[in-house]
Amino acid sequence: MNSLTQGLVLGGGHSGMLAATALARHLDSVTVIERDHYPAGPGHRKGVPQAHHGHLFVGGGVRAVESLLPGTTERLMAEGAHRMGLPEDSITLNAYGWQHRFPASHFMITCGRELLDWVIRDQALRNEKITVVEGADITELCGDARRVTGAVVRDQDGRTRQIDADLVVDARGRGSRLKQWFADQGHEVEEEVLDLRLRYVTRVFAPPPRTMKEFHAVFNLFSDPTVPGPVSNAVMLPIEGDRWMLTASGVRGGEPPTDDEGFLSHLHRLAHPLLAELIALTTPLTSAQVTRTTSNRRTYYERLDPWPDGLIVVGDALAAFNPIYGHGLSAAALGVVAMDQALDKHGLGDGAGRHAMRAVGTVADEPWQWATAQDIQYMDLEDDESNNLRSQMGDFVKTMMDAGPVQPVVSAALLDVHTLSAPQSSLQEPHVIAAIRRGARRPVLTGPPLTDAERAFLSSHAPK
Template sequence: MLARHTDSVTIVERDRLPDGPADRKGTPQARHTHVLVSGGARALDQLLPGTTQALLDHGAQYIGTPNRLLVLMSRGWLGRFEEMQFIIGCSRPLLDWVIRRRVFTEDRITVRQATDAVGLLGDGHRVTGVRVRDRQTGRTSHIEADFVVDATGQGSDAGTWLTDLGLPAPAEQHIDPQVFYSSRIYQAPSTAGDDFPEINIMSDPTRTDYVKAGVLVPIENRQWIVTLVGSRDHQPPTDETGFAGYARSLRHPVIADLIDTAKPLTPPRGFRIPGNRRRHFDLATWPQGFVVLGDAACTFNPIYGHGMAIAARSALALDTGLRRYGPHDDTGRIQRDIVHTADVAWDMATRQDLRYPTTIGPSPGALARLQQRFLDRLAWAATGSRTVAAAQLDVYTLSEPPSRLLAPSVILGILLGPRQPARTEPPLTSDEQPALPTPSD
């Protein structure tokens, strides 16, 4: 996107980038489940036209929702209605590789690999470049720049860099549900079709005071990535026997049944989720020529699948701001617009996480509790109402604003509730049932 506005773009990259879709040290969460919701996929295609199709061409899975997404919510399984939105399921290394290949076809973009950004040049009025350090030699040098973007992720030092320029430190919110992941990749059994659905067993805060969930996502090469989620006192194990046992202890055993028929390709790998953290970079005093976006500005509990989508939408907000204001004036206004792209995802993640008493963060107020009762009723109605399910998925996939939930037809559906009893079993089709073990197994 920056190449649309300038003659030269330099990416400062801490890793040495692999030639293909491979793990790298700078993405420690890459071995766990990643999904790109449709609102993020559309934003990515605006930045790099054709990227979604390129991912699919390399084996990524197009998961229509809810026709190819089975979700166990608090009061039963979501109805398997016709496609309303979609999710792209693939490994993180494949996603990174496909995007890198497309970005690097632009001649104006160069990469300084194995290099750390360690500070900003300039002063509190204007940023004029970046101070960098070579990871191999330890030598520091300066890169002069008209415009600097911090996209260094959740480990960003932007707050310190700003105070070094004499500016106030940004305020920070941290809401931490103390969540742990354990993930494993499997080869799907031959009995599972190429369009086997994603399965999401959600944690239920109405019945337990701790997080316990699991998800099975089809990815490239006929593989499944399975991630188990738990809070501090209920951490999913990273040994083979413990992993299988934890999967079976979820609210429904379907994921455990399915991995019993699949071939494990990796050992279970654990990861501590840093929680939700938002740095308020929308300061009254902001230097020209500098913005912060993506996880460097706002990090979400990844169980909700919004991080990559917000990163893409942040880049679009930056593009809009540069077109409107240019790179030298009103950078503070561009930064505020970037901050607001995360509002909906932040509200969804933190509102849910704050329902658990083990979460580190402020206690929900009366308004938040009222909103949550409304959303509980909405989730219940969505299990049997196409109208309500469509609205819920539109908002969840960041395709529509939350006001979509207040449409008269949606409110009516919420008031009426589902017209059928709750589904206690996942709505697998007759073609999908053979992937489960038979009783003799």
């Protein structure tokens, strides 16, 4: 009789729950080790400090989660999350101008991170194969650089025990200590970091009654990062409970303050006063939440050769992104799907971890290239290396970005990539090139693309 197979997931957050779900398809049981204690329902956890800030869950990631946990989107919507059509439900200004609100070709889900985590966790833990050990930590991995066989776990009372596993998945996020473990084994892991040192400040507001129906939109106001001087941005999302979550960010002297007056002044410094006008109508519900944990960090575990069998890395432990692009949650979900597919293809025999690790790493490359190509634009304008990197975007990408706000085909192609629904190579498909050559289908906008109802709402609420 064959012995039972066991999986071990380090970290019980977004990536960990999805990884446990995938492993349960291939193994007899899965144990998840989580440092925190879960709240009974939607709630913040100490181990997810970025949960206080806005999160975009783009279409590619939503579909990945649905493939692992069918019904998740329906549950999110039932709890008050919003399905936003793109670009139809988006009011966006960036360095390339105001985006026309073409009919939706893509979508995203907007809600608080605590709701998203709770729904995914509840969905995952309905699987009887999955067990969570809360309030516990990993003291060391078992095995060596050739094979990982489990981990030593310390509970909240300080007691330790060893858990053996056929597959171990590191889903500990930015706090993973795996890189140091490899260093102790005598192996150096390649890593790239692009850190703009952006400051993020988030607050939640209650708009007047019916505002959410009149202004059912995601708001994005971005400075032109190639212009010398302060950069001040803001993104405002509808979330559950008929609330708006506004995350302001800045760099080069454009960092948002945390006090009421300073925060409002930041909104007035944006490229357009629309958000300042809307927030003036609201009631603040939370104090300012601040983070500087916004760096892009790519750890190339998949390049290690040999790779220890029995070990896989997913989520932020492998690739973490500047949250302004909304790729972290979705990239993690797509990575878990790639892991699942690799295990389907190659089985659980020798080399299973190596095959899965390479698959996960390949999926991480697309959002990494997209995020860093955008963030390079924010780097020090007087730095020669920054200018060299910036120039690598090339005329083609600039032409694409210039055309996106006014050309529906190009807009849809860019959203294909931005929502992680298609690779960047799709931007060079013949129908996209033809659309660029045809030129603009709409005039360049000189102000926000508001509907008649939205303009009437602003006019009716304007100070007398």
